[in-house]
Amino acid sequence: MSAWITGPIQNGTTSVGTTAVPLSTATIEFNRGVTICSLQTNTGIVYVGASNVTTANGFPLAAGQSVTIEAASPAACFVIASASSQEVRWLGA
Numbered sequence: 001m002s003a004w005i006t007g008p009i010q011n012g013t014t015s016v017g018t019t020a021v022p023l024s025t026a027t028i029e030f031n032r033g034v035t036i037c038s039l040q041t042n043t044g045i046v047y048v049g050a051s052n053v054t055t056a057n058g059f060p061l062a063a064g065q066s067v068t069i070e071a072a073s074p075a076a077c078f079v080i081a082s083a084s085s086q087e088v089r090w091l092g093a
Contacts, residue, residue, distance in 0.1 A: 008093070009091065009092070009093045010028050010030070010074070010091070010092050010093070011089070011090060011091045011092070012024050012074065012089070012090055013087055013088070013089050013090075014079060014087065014088050014089075014090065015085070015086075015087055016046055016079045016080065016081040016086040016087060016088055017080075017081060017083075017084040017085065017086070018080065018081060018082075018083070018084060019080065020051065020052075020053050020054070020078045020079065020080040021078065021079060021080070022051075022074065022075045022076075022077065022078050023036065023074035023075070023077045023078070023079065023088070023090050024074035024075060024090075025075060026074070026075070027073075027075075028073055028074055028075075028092070029072060029073055030071060030072055030073060030074075030092040030093060031093060032070075032092070032093045033068055033069055033070040033071055033092060033093075034068070034069055034071050034074055034077060034090050034091065034092035035066055035067070035068040035069075035090065035091050035092070036048055036061070036066060036067055036068075036069065036077065036079070036088050036089075036090045037061075037064075037065070037066035037088060037089045037090070037091075038061040038062065038063055038064065038065050038066070038086070038087075038088055039063065039064075039086070039087045039088065039089065040063050040064045041063065041087075042062075042063040042081075042086045042087065043063070043083055043086070044081045044082040044083030044086050045060050045061065045062055045081065045082045046060070046061045046079055046080070046081045046082075046086050046088055047059060047060055047061070047079065047080050047081070047082075048061060048067060048069070048077060048078070048079055049077075049078055050076075050078060051078050052078075053078045053079070053080050054080060055080060055081075055082055058079075058080060061088075071092075074090060074092060077090075
């Protein structure tokens with residue numbers, strides 16, 4: 001049985017291009033991690049990873065796909081895309 005979420009749920013949208021960016025630069029802490037979803041309207045692949053993420057080493061997300069990462073903050077998760085003007089939505093607790 002999972003424990004209840006004790007902190008607030010945080011969410012956001014991040015614009016992604018061909019340069020790696022953090023999901024957020026805000027000071028937010030998670031207890032349960034973050035789920036990252038590549039928007040259904042994206043035309044490129046979004047790659048998720050650490051600050052050194054590239055299109056060659058990141059975890060790929062096609063349009064509509066998502067991944068959950070046990071990260072303490074959205075600032076610890078970086079994204080980069082194979083094309084400009086992509087977007088991800090994220091939700092953490």
